[in-house]
Amino acid sequence: xxxxxxxxxxxxxxxxxxxxxxxxxxxxxxxxxxxxxxxxxxxxxxxxxxxxxxxxxxxxxxxxxxxxxxxxxxxxxxxxxxxxxxxxxxxxxxxxxxxxxxxxxxxxxxxxxxxxxxxxxxxxxxxxxxxxxxxxxxxxxxxxxxxxxxxxxxxxxxxxxxxxxxxxxxxxxxxxxxxxxxxxxxxxxxxxxxxxxxxxxxxxxxxxxxxxxxxxxxxxxxxxxxxxxxxxxxxxxxxxxxxxxxxxxxxxxxxxxxxxxxxxxxxxxxxxxxxxxxxxxxxxxxxxxxxxxxxxxxxxxxxxxxxxxx
Amino acid sequence: xxxxxxxxxxxxxxxxxxxxxxxxxxxxxxxxxxxxxxxxxxxxxxxxxxxxxxxxxxxxxxxxxxxxxxxxxxxxxxxxxxxxxxxxxxxxxxxxxxxxxxxxxxxxxxxxxxxxxxxxxxxxxxxxxxxxxxxxxxxxxxxxxxxxxxxxxxxxxxxxxxxxxxxxxxxxxxxxxxxxxxxxxxxxxxxxxxxxxxxxxxxxxxxxxxxxxxxxxxxxxxxxxxxxxxxxxxxxxxxxxxxxxxxxxxxxxxxxxxxxxxxxxxxxxxxxxxxxxxxxxxxxxxxxxxxxxxxxxxxxxxxxxxxxxxxxxxxxxxxxxxxxxxxxxxxxxxxxxxxxxxxxxxxxxxxxxxxxxxxxxxxxxxxxxxxxxxxxxxxxxxxxxxxxxxxxxxxxxxxxxxxxxxxxxxxxxxxxxxxxxxxxxxxxxxxxxxxxxxxxxxxxx
Numbered sequence: 001x002x003x004x005x006x007x008x009x010x011x012x013x014x015x016x017x018x019x020x021x022x023x024x025x026x027x028x029x030x031x032x033x034x035x036x037x038x039x040x041x042x043x044x045x046x047x048x049x050x051x052x053x054x055x056x057x058x059x060x061x062x063x064x065x066x067x068x069x070x071x072x073x074x075x076x077x078x079x080x081x082x083x084x085x086x087x088x089x090x091x092x093x094x095x096x097x098x099x100x101x102x103x104x105x106x107x108x109x110x111x112x113x114x115x116x117x118x119x120x121x122x123x124x125x126x127x128x129x130x131x132x133x134x135x136x137x138x139x140x141x142x143x144x145x146x147x148x149x150x151x152x153x154x155x156x157x158x159x160x161x162x163x164x165x166x167x168x169x170x171x172x173x174x175x176x177x178x179x180x181x182x183x184x185x186x187x188x189x190x191x192x193x194x195x196x197x198x199x200x201x202x203x204x205x206x207x208x209x210x211x212x213x214x215x216x217x218x219x220x221x222x223x224x225x226x227x228x229x230x231x232x233x234x235x236x237x238x239x240x241x242x243x244x245x246x247x248x249x250x251x252x253x254x255x256x257x258x259x260x261x262x263x264x265x266x267x268x269x270x271x272x273x274x275x276x277x278x279x280x281x282x283x284x285x286x287x288x289x290x291x292x293x294x295x296x297x298x299x300x301x302x303x304x305x306x307x308x309x310x
Numbered sequence: 311x312x313x314x315x316x317x318x319x320x321x322x323x324x325x326x327x328x329x330x331x332x333x334x335x336x337x338x339x340x341x342x343x344x345x346x347x348x349x350x351x352x353x354x355x356x357x358x359x360x361x362x363x364x365x366x367x368x369x370x371x372x373x374x375x376x377x378x379x380x381x382x383x384x385x386x387x388x389x390x391x392x393x394x395x396x397x398x399x400x401x402x403x404x405x406x407x408x409x410x411x412x413x414x415x416x417x418x419x420x421x422x423x424x425x426x427x428x429x430x431x432x433x434x435x436x437x438x439x440x441x442x443x444x445x446x447x448x449x450x451x452x453x454x455x456x457x458x459x460x461x462x463x464x465x466x467x468x469x470x471x472x473x474x475x476x477x478x479x480x481x482x483x484x485x486x487x488x489x490x491x492x493x494x495x496x497x498x499x500x501x502x503x504x505x506x507x508x509x510x511x512x513x514x515x516x517x518x519x520x521x522x523x524x525x526x527x528x529x530x531x532x533x534x535x536x537x538x539x540x541x542x543x544x545x546x547x548x549x550x551x552x553x554x555x556x557x558x559x560x561x562x563x564x565x566x567x568x569x570x571x572x573x574x575x576x577x578x579x580x581x582x583x584x585x586x587x588x589x590x591x592x593x594x595x596x597x598x599x600x601x602x603x604x605x606x607x608x609x610x611x612x613x614x615x616x617x618x619x620x621x622x623x624x625x626x627x628x629x630x631x632x633x634x635x636x637x638x639x640x641x642x643x644x645x646x647x648x649x650x651x652x653x654x655x656x657x658x659x660x661x662x663x664x665x666x667x668x669x670x671x672x673x674x675x676x677x678x679x680x681x682x683x684x685x686x687x688x689x690x691x692x693x694x695x696x697x698x699x700x701x702x703x704x705x706x707x708x709x710x711x712x713x714x715x716x717x718x719x720x721x722x723x724x725x726x727x728x729x730x731x732x733x734x735x736x737x738x739x740x741x742x743x744x745x746x747x748x749x750x751x752x753x754x755x
Binding site: 088 | 313316317320324328517518521522523525526527528529530531533738740751754
C-alpha cells in the first residue's frame with residue numbers, strides 16, 4: 001500500500017538557522033504516527049511544509065503517491081500548536097466559515113457540524129461568542145473544525161495541551177475512532193510519554209535531524225538493554241545476598257526492606273538469555289517478580305542522542 | 311463561493327458589526343454637522359453684536375464724521391471733563407471712549423486723539439475708528455493739494471493685468487488655485503481613507519495574530535489570499551461608512567440649516583474655519599460676468615476624466631498603502647509596537663498634501679508639482695490636484711499622466727509582492743520585536 005505521506009530528503013533553513021536538514025520520513029496509511037522531539041527541533045517546520053504553509057528549500061513531499069499540490073489541502077486536517085479562534089465571532093458562524101474555507105458547501109458543513117456538536121454535547125453553543133467560552137471549550141470546537149471535512153491525513157500538534165483530563169480522554173477516543181475509520185494521523189509533541197501509548201510508528205527529531213524512526217515495537221526491541229527488575233522474598237540477611245549476587249551479576253541498584261524481607265534490585269545481564277540467572281535466583285529465594293524493563297521513547301531518545309555523541 | 315469571496319465577506323461583516331464601528335458611523339455625521347452649525351450659529355451671534363463707543367470731541371474737527379455703522383455706533387458726550395467722561399463710559403458699560411483734545415489743526419488733533427478701553431480694544435472698533443481718521447485726513451490733505459475727491463477716486467482705481475493663452479483664450483485669476491483646490495479635495499479624501507482604513511487592516515491582522523487563529527486559516531488558504539481578502543473586505547466596509555457619512559451628513563446639514571435659518575452665505579464667509587487644514591478658498595472677484603466666467607471654467611474641468619483618475623489613483627494608492635499596513639500588522643505582536651513603522655508611511659502622504667497645496671496652487675505644471683505627481687507614493691494625491699486643468703494642451707501632458715499611472719502600477723505590484731512576503735513570514739512569528747534589519751531578512755526566507 002502506498003504510504004499516505006513520504007517526506008524525501010527535505011531541508012529548510014531560515015536565514016542562518018537550519019530548521020530541517022535532509023529529513024526523510026514515510027508515514028503508512030491508517031496508522032498513528034508520532035513525531036517526537038524537544039521544543040525547537042524542527043517538528044513544526046516539517047508540519048508547516050506538509051500543510052504547504054511554507055515550502056522546503058530542497059527535497060520533496062509526496063501525498064498518497066503524488067507530489068504535494070495545493071489541491072491536497074482539502075484532504076489534510078491540521079490542528080496547530082498555536083491555535084485560537086476569532087474572539088468576537090459566534091461559534092456556529094465561525095465553524096461554518098472555517099469549514100467552507102476547507103472546501104465544504106454551506107449546507108454540507110451545517111449538517112456535519114450539527115452531528116459533531118451533538119456528538120461532543122455542545123449543541124447549545126451555536127450562538128455563543130468564543131469569548132464566552134473557556135479554553136477547553138474552544139479547543140473542542142477547534143477539534144471539530146479540524147476533522148469536519150473528513151481528511152485522509154490528520155495532523156495534531158500538541159493536541160492535548162489545554163484539555164482537562166476528562167476531555168483529553170474524550171478527544172483521545174475520538175481520534176482512535178477516526179483511525180478505525182481509516183484516517184492516518186500524525187501526532188507531534190515534545191512530551192513523548194503522552195502519546196507513546198497511541199503511536200504505532202514514531203520518528204525522533206533532534207536539532208533539525210531525524211535521528212530515529214520506525215515501528216515503535218521494533219524500536220523498543222532494538223533498544224532493549226537486558227535490564228530486569230527483580231523482587232525477591234529473602235530469609236535472613238538481604239545485604240549478604242546482594243553481595244553474593246554481585247560476584248556473579250551486574251547489580252545496578254538495590255533496596256532491602258527488613259520488615260517485609262523484600263529485596264528489590266535491578267539486574268543487567270550480558271545477553272537476553274535469562275535462564276541461568278533465573279535458575280540461580282530460584283535457588284536463593286522466592287521470586288516475587290522478574291520483569292524486563294522496556295525503554296520509553298524518552299529513554300530511547302536520550303540514548304540515541306548520547307550514542308550520536310552529542 | 312470562492313475562498314477569497316468568503317474571506318472578504320467575513321472581514322466585511324466582522325467590521326460592520328463591530329460596535330465601535332457602528333457608533334462611529336452614526337455619530338460622526340452628527341458631530342460634524344453639529345460643529346458646522348455651531349460655528350455658523352456663533353458667527354451669526356457674533357456678527358449681530360454692536361459695539362458702542364462714546365466720543366468726547368473737544369476739537370473743532372471731525373464733527374459729523376462718527377456715523378453709526380454695521381457693528382460700531384457712537385454716542386457723543388458734550389461739555390464734560392475727561393475723567394467724568396471716562397466714568398460715565400464705564401458705568402454705561404460702553405466699549406470705549408474716544409477722546410479728541412482741542413487742537414490747532416486737524417493733523418495735530420488726530421495725533422492727540424486717544425481711545426480708552428477697559429482691556430485691549432476690539433479690532434472691529436479700532437479698525438473702524440482708524441478708517442474714519444484716515445478718510446478724514448486724506449480728504450484734508452487732498453484739498454490742500456487742490457485735488458477733489460472725484461479726481462482722486464479716478465487715480466485710486468486699481469489695475470489688473472489681463473492674461474490669455476496663446477490661442478487667445480482669456481484666463482481668469484485664481485482659477486488655478488480653485489482647480490487645485492477641487493483636485494486637492496479628492497486627494498485629501500484618498501489620504502484620509504488610507505490613514506483610517508489602512509489602520510483597520512493593520513489592527514485586523516494583529517487581532518488574527520494575537521487570537522492565534524492565523525495558522526488555522528492559512529492551512530486552508532494562501533496567506534496572500536487572506537491578506538487581499540482582508541484589504542478588500544475592510545475597504546468595502548470603509549466605502550460603506552464613507553457613503554453613510556456623506557449621505558447622512560448632507561441630509562442633516564440641510565435640515566439643520568433649514569431649521570436654524572442660517573444663510574449658506576454665512577458659511578461661505580468662513581471657509582477657512584470649516585475646511586480646517588484645507589486652506590482658504592481663493593478670493594472671488596466681483597461682478598456677474600466674472601462669476602459667469604468662473605462657472606464656465608468649472609464646467610470646463612474634465613469631470614469625467616477627474617472621476618475616472620480618482621478611481622484609479624484611489625484603488626492603486628489605497629492598495630499600496632494598505633498592503634504596507636498589513637505587513638506591519640503581521641510583523642508586530644501588538645499595536646504599541648507599530649509606531650516606528652507607521653511614521654514612515656504617513657510621511658509621504660503628509661508631504662503630498664502640503665507640497666500639493668503649496669506648489670501645485672502656485673504653479674500646477676512646475677518641476678516640483680511634476681516630480682511629486684510622478685513619484686508613486688505621492689502621485690495619487692498630487693496628480694489629482696493637477697488634473698482639473700485637463701489633459702493635453704494647457705493641462706497635464708498626456709505622457710505625464712500615463713507615466714504616473716504606469717509607475718504607480720509597477721510600484722503597486724512590487725510593494726504588494728514585498729508586503730506579502732513580510733506578511734507570510736510575520737504572521738507565524740510570535741514574541742519577536744522586529745527591526746528593519748529583521749524584516750529585510752524575512753524577504754529572503
